[in-house]
């Protein structure tokens with residue numbers, strides 16, 4: 212795998228497009244952000260509450276010759292739920308993977324343009340993707356717990372970060388926040404693979420939040436689950452947004468409408484067609500194509 | 511539109527088909543039964559001759575005896591077991607870590623190009639006749655060990671075991687690699703998504719997830735080392751010897767005669783008493799029981815491993 216094959220262009224001078232970037236909330240000498248950049252300007256898409264924590268600017272992604280994302284400009288507000296919807300193959304997962312640089316793991320993928328996390332371009336040469344991923348957690352479409360005990364799954368991130376203190380406590384907190392504690396508190400030593408699909412997915416959420424990231428990326432986290440498990444996950448996501456910035460890809464339009472504050476609509480070809488408050492997108496979108504998509508006329 | 515293709519008549523069963531089908535079934539059964547039958551007969555014959563031996567030699571004396579000397583009708587298994595144990599342990603020390611490391615490299619690190627060179631290379635290693643390994647041990651390894659200052663005898667267990675170890679590396683690496691490459695990629699993604707490095711994903715996610723497969727490759731490799739004959743016949747000497755527990759290192763430099771080598775020697779000796787000859791079957795049966803138990807264990811582990819992902 213090629214961690215460093217990525218092109219990082221214009222790494223020294225990020226385009227100022229944002230509100231004053233958040234001063235790093237983590238004062239403990241964060242390895243990710245070595246210089247803090249103050250950028251100015253107002254972004255029309257930033258909501259009243261959350262200032263943007265992730266911003267892309269002219270972001271293009273290619274898989275070999277084919278372009279999967281076309282010049283995406285997007286500002287994701289802090290501590291809100293931002294949903295990404297759009298037909299299959301329009302690049303939602305690709306965008307999500309740009310944020311925590313999971314695209315680095317795909318040999319064919321090439322990213323051009325800028326993506327800022329707290330004002331720092333994550334494609335700068337001095338950014339360590341490993342450290343970045345410790346601040347931006349991810350939950351996948353299919354639950355993928357490690358074949359270890361429930362406890363060890365949740366503790367995994369803490370252990371690789373050499374956080375050896377209060378692991379018990381942190382595991383408990385994470386499981387509680389993931390609304391799984393009551394179901395598993397007496398069987399923490401049991402294999403995670405013995406849990407139901409919905410429980411496994413909540414375990415994966417617990418695993419992601421145990422290390423206290425700033426952002427949680429979720430790629431269709433409920434698509435493999437039944438309606439009851441799905442509604443549990445949805446409730447959970449809304450709660451998580453009180454503490455974390457949540458970015459969720461979903462195919463389920465009702466789900467996006469129910470749980471998200473902002474919605475980004477991608478359409479075929481990897482274009483971001485509209486990005487606005489969720490209410491606006493679902494009630495009165497500017498674009499006819501978005502309206503057609505949402506009302507099921509295509510896609 | 512209305513080209514009539516004749517519809518099969520569901521009431522007309524071709525004559526003889528049932529008989530043919532039955533015949534296929536029995537031919538296949540015969541082949542399956544034949545191989546089992548042969549195995550069973552071997553075990554039965556082995557056991558029969560071993561029992562003849564044990565009516566004349568007390569099994570307790572056999573399994574606890576510290577001397578093996580056919581010429582004096584002394585049949586103690588322990589010296590032979592010492593040789594087998596040494597070969598197994600030394601070759602394991604060499605092959606298990608190397609084999610797993612090679613498997614990790616092939617499964618997790620190697621580029622496709624590298625893999626396409628290395629995998630056939632390892633298969634060639636597995637295809638070398640063991641007598642060649644034996645001669646190599648005698649002609650190259652032993653002089654090399656002497657050259658680097660180790661006080662090894664011409665025939666010594668260390669050289670032989672090194673070559674046995676090299677011989678079983680492909681077995682460990684190819685089975686372990688299978689186990690690691692069947693670890694679902696989603697688990698690696700989960701690891702990377704948590705901010706693990708490649709090495710952390712490999713050691714903390716992939717290897718533990720493949721642990722049962724790796725472990726069962728170990729056991730198969732060990733039973734291969736236990737049963738290895740040619741290399742030890744050629745390079746380990748022909749003196750049964752007890753393990754010297756007070757100076758463990760010195761053991762490595764001496765010749766030993768493992769169980770397999772002893773059997774070869776008994777079988778090819780010019781004049782050997784009837785009792786001496788039947789001792790061959792007692793040793794053989796013991797060897798069979800050991801490897802059989804190991805295989806059983808490895809199947810157990812492999813079965814549990816399969817369960818984990820279902």
Ligand SMILES: Nc1ncnc2c1ncn2[C@@H]1O[C@H](COP(=O)(O)OP(=O)(O)OP(=O)(O)O)[C@@H](O)[C@H]1O
Pocket residue numbers: 274279297298299300301302303304305306317319
């Ligand atoms: N690893 C890859 N290698 C090559 N092309 C890829 C790869 N992953 C995605 N693509 C291509 O990039 C485009 C966008 O894919 P992506 O997975 O981001 O879509 P998506 O919006 O998440 O779709 P879905 O809703 O089906 O998950 C698709 O055309 C896809 O074929």
Ligand SMILES: [Mg+2]
Pocket residue numbers: 303304305430460
């Ligand atoms: Mg997707």
